[in-house]
Amino acid sequence: MSGVVLATVSGLVAQTSGGSNPSGCAIGKAGDSVSGLCRAANSLHISVAYSAILPVLILSIGGLVLLAVSAVLPKRIYPGLYPVLSTVVGGVSLVASVWQWYNVPGHGQGMVEIGGQIFFDHFAVLFAILVSVAVILSSIASDSYLRREGLDGVEAYVLILMSGTGAVLMAESASLISLFLGLEIMSIALYVMAAYHRRRAESGEAGLKYFLLGSFSSAIFLYGIALVYGATGSTELVLIANHLATNVLSNGGVLLAGMALLIVGLGFKVAAVPFHLWTPDVYQGSPTPFTGYMAAVAKAAGFAGLLRVLDQGLLTQQTDWRPVIWVITVLTLVIGSVLAIASRDLKRMLAYSSVSQAGYVLVGVQAATGTGKSAALFYLFTYTFIVIGSFAVVDAIQGQGESRSTIWAVRGLSRRQPLLAAAMLVLLLAQAGVPFTSGFLGKFYVIQAAVGQGQYYLAVIAMLTAAVAAFFYLRVALLMYSSGVPAVAATTPPAPEPSGSTGDLPYGDAGEPTDVGVPAERVGAASAMTTTGLAAGAVPSEGGLATPARAGGASALDVEAEEDVFAAGLAPVPGLDPETADRASALDAAAGDPPYVSSTNAMVIFISVAFTIAAGVSSFAVDFAKAATTLF
Amino acid sequence: MSVPSAWYLVLAAVLFGLGATGLLIRRNVLVMFMCIELMLNAVNLTFVTFSRDLNDIGGQVNVFFVLVVAAAEVVVGLAIIVAMFRRRAAATADDIHILKG
Numbered sequence: 001m002s003g004v005v006l007a008t009v010s011g012l013v014a015q016t017s018g019g020s021n022p023s024g025c026a027i028g029k030a031g032d033s034v035s036g037l038c039r040a041a042n043s044l045h046i047s048v049a050y051s052a053i054l055p056v057l058i059l060s061i062g063g064l065v066l067l068a069v070s071a072v073l074p075k076r077i078y079p080g081l082y083p084v085l086s087t088v089v090g091g092v093s094l095v096a097s098v099w100q101w102y103n104v105p106g107h108g109q110g111m112v113e114i115g116g117q118i119f120f121d122h123f124a125v126l127f128a129i130l131v132s133v134a135v136i137l138s139s140i141a142s143d144s145y146l147r148r149e150g151l152d153g154v155e156a157y158v159l160i161l162m163s164g165t166g167a168v169l170m171a172e173s174a175s176l177i178s179l180f181l182g183l184e185i186m187s188i189a190l191y192v193m194a195a196y197h198r199r200r201a202e203s204g205e206a207g208l209k210y211f212l213l214g215s216f217s218s219a220i221f222l223y224g225i226a227l228v229y230g231a232t233g234s235t236e237l238v239l240i241a242n243h244l245a246t247n248v249l250s251n252g253g254v255l256l257a258g259m260a261l262l263i264v265g266l267g268f269k270v271a272a273v274p275f276h277l278w279t280p281d282v283y284q285g286s287p288t289p290f291t292g293y294m295a296a297v298a299k300a301a302g303f304a305g306l307l308r309v310l311d312q313g314l315l316t317q318q319t320d321w322r323p324v325i326w327v328i329t330v331l332t333l334v335i336g337s338v339l340a341i342a343s344r345d346l347k348r349m350l351a352y353s354s355v356s357q358a359g360y361v362l363v364g365v366q367a368a369t370g371t372g373k374s375a376a377l378f379y380l381f382t383y384t385f386i387v388i389g390s391f392a393v394v395d396a397i398q399g400q401g402e403s404r405s406t407i408w409a410v411r412g413l414s415r416r417q418p419l420l421a422a423a424m425l426v427l428l429l430a431q432a433g434v435p436f437t438s439g440f441l442g443k444f445y446v447i448q449a450a451v452g453q454g455q456y457y458l459a460v461i462a463m464l465t466a467a468v469a470a471f472f473y474l475r476v477a478l479l480m481y482s483s484g485v486p487a488v489a490a491t492t493p494p495a496p497e498p499s500g501s502t503g504d505l506p507y508g509d510a511g512e513p514t515d516v517g518v519p520a521e522r523v524g525a526a527s528a529m530t531t532t533g534l535a536a537g538a539v540p541s542e543g544g545l546a547t548p549a550r551a552g553g554a555s556a557l558d559v560e561a562e563e564d565v566f567a568a569g570l571a572p573v574p575g576l577d578p579e580t581a582d583r584a585s586a587l588d589a590a591a592g593d594p595p596y597v598s599s600t601n602a603m604v605i606f607i608s609v610a611f612t613i614a615a616g617v618s619s620f621a622v623d624f625a626k627a628a629t630t631l632f
Numbered sequence: 633m634s635v636p637s638a639w640y641l642v643l644a645a646v647l648f649g650l651g652a653t654g655l656l657i658r659r660n661v662l663v664m665f666m667c668i669e670l671m672l673n674a675v676n677l678t679f680v681t682f683s684r685d686l687n688d689i690g691g692q693v694n695v696f697f698v699l700v701v702a703a704a705e706v707v708v709g710l711a712i713i714v715a716m717f718r719r720r721a722a723a724t725a726d727d728i729h730i731l732k733g
Contacts, residue, residue, distance in 0.1 A: 177694050184701045188708050195712050204716040205728050211709050212664055216655055218705075219671035222698060223648055226675050229691060230641075230682035281731040 049113040051103065052120035054096040055128040055168045059135070062089030063161035070154035079152055083143040083600075086157035090135035090164070097128035112174050116236045119174040119308075126377055127171030127304050131297055134384050135164045137604050138293035141392045144598035145289045148400060149197060156196060160293060163189035167301035175236040176225040176262075176313070179305050183221065183269065186301055187214050190294055194286040200402070206285025213268070213278040221265025227258030228313075237313035244316045259321055262309055263328075269302030272362060273331040276355045280343065283351035284405075288398060291347060292391030295354045296384040303361055303380055307373055310365065318368050325366045326458065332359035333465040340472045345405050346394050349472060350387075353431055356469055357383055363455075363462050364446040372449035379446055382438035382615055386430050389608025393424045396595045396605075413480040417595055421480045423609045430612045432473040433466050438615035640681040647674035659725045661713055665706075672702045 050057065066085055073081075101122065105111040110121020118124075138160055146152045166186025173179040191214060195207020229235050231254040232243045249255055268275040283291045310321055336356030343349045357379075364376030397413070397420075398404050414421040430439035443466060450459045597605075615624070651671035655664050676695045683691025716728075 177697055181697060181701070184704065188704055191708055191712060195715065198715065202730050204712070205730050207712045208661070208716050208728060209731070211712050212655070212661070212668075215668045215705055215709065216652070216671075218701075219648075219651070219668055219675065222672065222675045223678065225694075226678040226682065226691075229679065229694070230685070233686045233688060235690065235694065285731050 049118075049120065051100065052111075052113040052118050052172070053169075054100060055093045055132060056165055056172070058089065058093040058096055059132075059161050059165040059168065062086075062092070063158045063165070065089075066154055066158050066161065079147070080143070082152075082154045082157045083139050086139035086161060087136050089161060090132050090139060093164075094129060094132035094136065097125055097132055100125045100128065112238055116238065117173065117175050117178045119172050123304075123307070123373075123377070124168075124172035126381070127300060128168045130300055130381050130384055131164045131167045131171075134293060134296045134300075134388060135160055137385075137388045137607065138289055138296075140600050141292065141388065141395070141604040142287075142289040143600045145287060145395055149199075149287070151197060151287075156193070156290075159189045159193050159196075163187075163193070163293075163297065167297045167304075170301040171304035171308075173305070173308065174238065176228065176240075176309070177235050179308065180218075180222060180225060182301070183305065184218060186298065187218065187269075190214075190298060193290040193294070194282055196290060197287050200285075202285040203287060204285075206282045209278055209285075210282045217265050217268035217275065220261050220268075224258045224261030224263075224265055227254050227261065229258075231255035231258060237308060240313045241315060244314070255317070256320060259314060259317065260324070263306075263321065263324060266302050266306045266309065267328060270299050270306065270358050270361070271355050272328050272358055273335045273355065274328065276332070276336070279355055280339075280348045280351040283354070284345055284347045288347065288391050288395040288402060291350075292388040295350075295387045295391070299354065299358060299361075300380045300384065303358075303365065303376060306365060307376065311368065311373055315368070322366060322368055325362060326455075329359055329362040329366050329458065330461055332356065332362055333462055337465045337469040337472075340469065344407055346397070346407055346409065346476075347391075347405060349407060349476070350390055350394065353469070353473070354387065356465065357387075357431065359465070360443055360446050360462060363450050363458060366458065367446075367449040367453045367455065369449060369453060371452055372446070375442070375445035375449045379442035382430075382442050382612070385608045385611045386427055386439060389423070389605050389612070390427045390431070392601050392604045392608070393420060393427065396420060396597045396601055399595060407476055407479060410476060410480045411482060413595075415483070417597070420595060420597055420605075423605045424480060425477050426609050426612060428473040428477050430616070432470040434470075436613070436616045438612045440616060637681050637685050640677060644674045644677040644681065647671075647677065661717070661725055664725065665709055665713070668705070669702060672698055 062085075066082060066089070069085065070082065100120075104122055104125065105120055110119060110123070112118070113120050139157055142156055142160070143152075146156055163186045166182045166184070166189065169182030169185060170179055171182075173182055191207055191211040194210045195204050197203035225235060228240065231249060231252075232240045234240055234243065244255075264275060268278075271279040283295065286294060310318075310325070314321060333356060336352055336359055340349050340352035340356065343352055361376045361379050361383075364372040364374075364379060366372070367375075396417075397409055410421075410424070413424070426437065430437035433439045433443040443462070447459045447462050450462070648671050651667040651669075651674060654667035654670070658664055658667065676698055679691040679694050679698070683689060
């Protein structure tokens with residue numbers, strides 16, 4: 001619906017301001033993004049190229065259909081219906097975006113459509129694909145979380161689809177006003193998603209903080225639009241670029257102020273460093289699957305807006321904005337990495353990690369070349385999978401009520417959940433930029449773009465901060481593979497063992513399914529049984545993990561070969577006080593019930609890991625990366 | 633006689649600054665919320681002034697978009713504030729202190 005509204009009102013804008021461009025040709029038929037847009041001057045007929053806004057239409061209409069379906073159906077009859085519908089809508093949007101990819105007008109150069117409001121080019125379509133993928137993965141990953149927390153309902157999926165609508169609209173906006181509308185459609189839905197967990201005070205607090213600071217940054221961004229409009233006489237990026245290329249500004253100060261405010265507003269959305277202070281609080285408080293979605297989509301859309309504004313509207317002013325972006329980039333890289341070392345909460349650490357990842361994308365933005373732009377896009381595309389997968393793993397580790405959230409909760413994870421630990425290891429290594437993962441290629445290409453522009457200092461700083469960042473990723477990896485929880489041999493009958501020097505609790509491992517007397521129940525029941533002193537359960541490999549289509553060749557993560565013993569263990573021995581210290585209680589929680597990985601979550605984690613490895617090792621994916629990084 | 637448009641721009645800048653300052657120093661969440669509205673309306677005044685200066689009606693059309701967006705923000709923002717402070721005596725930002733570190 002928002003697409004239709006946008007088409008209508010943008011037609012109005014085109015009519016009302018049509019006098020300044022008397023070319024008089026039909027919109028979308030002639031002209032391209034280089035020569036400027038074509039306007040139907042003094043004509044009331046505005047043709048709307050629906051093919052240009054297909055993903056926006058599908059996502060928004062899909063969200064409304066979901067609402068309508070939920071109003072008609074009796075409550076809680078089909079609990080699994082809404083995530084399936086939301087995934088289907090995301091899939092249709094993905095198919096439409098792929099169709100768009102092969103049908104970009106203007107001989108692949110792109111075109112300005114719908115009264116100068118919408119770009120239809122590969123840049124926009126790539127973000128439509130990215131957002132569709134994020135919608136699909138997040139719809140699948142949210143299901144088990146929402147059911148576990150008793151929050152299941154249609155609203156979460158409607159919000160996911162609506163914020164996806166806004167994100168795609170931001171990426172394809174050709175004017176600052178449609179960029180602002182996209183930003184707000186996305187952000188308002190995200191504010192609600194952050195505050196979605198009604199019973200957790202942290203969630204409401206995250207929503208309120210996100211709302212206040214997000215509205216603040218939106219207002220700043222809007223003031224920037226107004227000042228740029230005053231300086232150049234238009235809000236359309238093509239007209240702004242033409243005006244700046246052909247005129248000497250009489251009031252350059254207004255334009256500079258407007259540019260600064262635009263950078264501040266978008267810098268807030270992508271969590272670049274002077275404007276990053278909301279990130280850890282909001283990421284920590286929001287429901288975990290939504291945090292992953294937020295980190296993927298809000299960041300991608302913010303960078304799409306930043307690239308549109310800086311690279312297309314204000315490219316002629318790059319001597320003004322490039323030094324500013326340089327400083328922001330260095331601050332983001334350094335401070336993001338350093339603060340992540342100090343954080344003791346898993347989601348908080350990943351939040352600071354996402355800040356430092358934004359720094360690498362900014363390296364590509366700062367290059368202000370086609371290569372840099374493409375490298376930034378490739379980085380964002382691979383980061384989408386990494387971050388949604390990471391938060392899906394964190395969701396599994398945290399358990400009911402997000403109770404186990406410190407980094408010590410992962411201690412000994414490799415014993416209890418080898419596959420989960422291996423998946424987390426791959427995702428952490430990808431974020432650290434280790435070779436044979438997609439994260440390495442992303443970092444490689446952005447640094448290559450910086451070097452291509454002669455930015456050697458920036459390249460060196462980026463590589464050094466990558467080394468700093470590797471510390472806190474590897475710390476979590478070491479904790480996962482450390483023997484904080486003493487494990488017994490699989491053949492040994494489950495028996496309490498003397499605890500080690502860390503004061504953690506005995507832990508038995510009934511690893512082989514044949515030893516387990518209790519037949520395989522849903523492992524979630526194991527968490528309820530721990531208080532009684534006995535918990536044993538084994539589940540054969542779930543459907544999501546047994547998918548044979550593995551693109552990567554990494555044998556370290558042989559997912560489908562292994563038999564999944566998701567849960568087996570003894571409860572803590574009564575008599576030991578679990579409340580002696582924070583750290584000890586975190587260990588208790590880690591030693592108690594093993595993380596329960598739902599089949600949907602396992603599917604998301606598997607897809608993320610498979611893509612991360614495939615895009616890092618297979619030659620086809622490297623070719624894709626090279627093609628993607630020379631797109632523009 | 634007509635007032636020069638620069639005065640309107642200065643007035644809008646002052647209003648925007650007041651809103652931004654108020655958001656940063658006030659502790660009542662509702663007042664902070666009103667400060668955001670003040671900032672948005674200062675932008676509207678800027679848009680209208682530039683629209684008159686440039687003799688281009690597009691700036692005035694933008695004001696309608698901003699008004700609609702501000703209304704949507706009010707709906708969502710008040711809902712979040714009510715949900716957050718339902719069990720508390722006062723809506724003050726000092727109560728928002730769980731998440732830190």
